[in-house]
Structure formats: C-alpha cells, structure tokens
Amino acid sequence: MNRQAQAVLLSLLGGAVLYAGSTDLYLRYVKAGLRPLMLGTGIVLIVAAIATIWYERRRRPTTQDSHTHREPRISWLLVLPLFALILIKPPALDSYSGMRTGTALPVPFGFPALPAGSPLPLSVLDYAGRAVYDHGRSLHDRQIQLTGFVAIDKDGTVYLIRMILNCCAADAQPVKIGLTGQVPPVLQPDTWLEITGTYTSKQTTDPLNNGAIPFIDVQQAKPVQAPSDPYEGLG
Template structure:
C-alpha cells in the first residue's frame, strides 16, 4: 500500500508544479509542460489503481518497513519547499562555452532609433562575438538578468542561465557590468548601457566575457520564465 501512496504523492507533486502552477519552469523548458502533466496523471492513476486492486482483493497488509516512508520526503519537499530557479551560486560555477572564433556573419539586423534596445543575453553575446557589422557600436541596450559577483574589484555580472533541456545541464550567460556598484547577489536587474569592445586573443585560454558600460541599473521582478 505504501508504494501506491508514494506513487499518488509523486504524481500529485508533478501535477502541482506543472498543471496548477508555473513552478516547473524552474527545472525544465516551458515546452516540457504537456509531458510533465501527462506523466503526473499516469503516475497518479497507477497509484490509485493499485489501491483499488488491493481493496478488491481484500489485501490490507500495510506493515512494510517504516524506512520506506522516507521515499516520500522528496515529494513533500516539492509540496512544501519548492527549490527556486538557479541563481548566482550555480552561475559562479558554470559558464557558457568560449565564444567561437570571429567569423563573417551578417544575420543581425541593425539597431534602429535612439531608444535602448532590449534583447536577450544570448543575442547580445552573439552580436559581440559574431557580428561582422558591429551593430552594437555606440548603441544603448537593455539586458535583464540576476546579479553574480565577480572576482575582479569593481566588476560584476548580469547573468541569465540557459537550458539545453533541464536545470541539470544549465550554463551561465554572463556579461561584465562596469561603472556601477554591484547590487546584492541574486537581485534581478535591468541594466542599460553600451557595449565595451573587447579584443579577442586567439591564443587566450578560458572564457572571454562580453562587457557593458552601464548608465543605469534598475531592480526588477524575476521573470516568469527565469531561463533563456
């Protein structure tokens, strides 16, 4: 009986974070929602059917090892203390792959107008390292992410985690922010500034970061979809 109850709890936990809330986006991409809901329904149904079969057969033996109930602890954790999206602690230990060698790409559209252009972190980094037309030059942009401390004094990163599939394979997209004191780590901010050109040394090792000279930093609410 305990196995069936655990299945029902597990299925209920999946449904809670996917069908009845958007908590699931802290762990997987939004496109996985239908699969999580389907899995939750199936697991919950298997647990219910197991209980019905036991009741129909007259089996009421439920004195199994008490340690088996420890399997419920992860399920209770999802119900009571759902882990948040990955933040600065994970970002400090994860980086995006090194930028590709400079190549001629003309796919990025020019940035029109005088208003700051709001763009994803991945697009900004792509324009920095792969845009032959340097469409970022002298243009103001807005980047939204959370604050990650940097080792170098006077610098910090505006960061967004990117998923390939789920939180387990997430990596950090970081942009160095200059000229503005660092807010508290994990604070979500919108940074307005201009690109600081960086010369890429082909013989350099390690990750090379794009840089932004900030003119304004505003705290913002964490987005409903924290990952790119």
C-alpha cells in the same frame, strides 16, 4: 508498504507534479517548454495509481496473498522526496554557482534580423552570441536592454549573468556579460538589474574555461524583481 499504500503515494506524487506544472514552480526544475511533459507525467502517475487500486480491489485473495510479506518500513522514507517537492520551493541558481562555472556560450545557428524599437530587449544569451560570434554587427547603433543578476569577481569586475538550461536546472550553465560605462558604484551580488546600454567591442576571457565574455556599455541600470522564470533556454 502494501500495494494500496504505494498507490496512494503514487497519486500524491502525481498531484504534486501536476501542481508544479500548473504553476511557476516547475520553472525552478525544468525549462519553460517542458510544461506539457510535466502535466502529462502528473496525469500518468495519477492514472497508474487509480489503476493499481482498482486492480487490488478486484483481485481475489488467495492463500499465497495472505502470506505475502510487506515491504520493509524503511520504504516509507520514499515519502520524504514527495514532501520536499510539495513544501520546499528551491531557490534559483545564483552568483555563487555562476562565478564557479565557466561562461557557456554555444555557437548560434545564424543571427536573425533584430526588430525595430529602442531600447531593444534581448536575452543575455542572444546579446552575448551576437557580440562574440557576429562581432556586434547587428548591435551597432542600437540601444539594448538586458536583464540578469549581478556577480562580482575578486578583481571587482561586475557581471550580468543569466543561467541557461538545456533541459533542467541540473544542467544549468552561466552566460556572463561584463558591465562597463555607468555601472552603479554600490552593487550587491544576486541583485537583479535591468541594464540599458550599447554594444562595445571590449571582451575578456573567463579564467575558468577560457570562454569569451563580452561587455556592454551601460547607460542606465535599475534594480528589478527577479522574473518568474529566472533561467534562459537554449531553444
């Protein structure tokens, strides 16, 4: 693989990163706030490729250059990750990952006042943090709406889960909320649900890491399409 071939590969990689950053595809890899960095990275790669081609065309050939050894052909295998990025849309992490990792509930930096409205849409992370660390003080007498995917443990307990990201999908961890009340009798794991319900003081402990898992008292549950961004960020 000579310099020009490397430059072409670099430009294709930059184009793929730009494509991912300009569509919802990037949400399968990193959290939403990193879109500008994805776009910037794609632009830098393309500029570097153009600069490499320009330099190669301007450079005068020398005897030493004419005897320069090419890179081994196995280096073309570097094209495979590029094709994977272009052709394969990785699935979002699901209940299999969620139920094999302990619930992750970082201590929040305070609890801002909740806006008016009923039902009140909250992130799974926000509800769980208020239920565990604030003992539900801001959730009393409020009808709450949560969206997540279903997971069921070996005892039949149903959980609503969202995977949270600190940076990218590689560091994703689940936040789990147990469902009680009017839980639909037949549910399939990985079904996305929109839950409407109220705070309950019921909690359990995740056997994987002893993390606290709060519950919500379900009043209504309906299947929904998976959101374009299946993850929740830490900020």
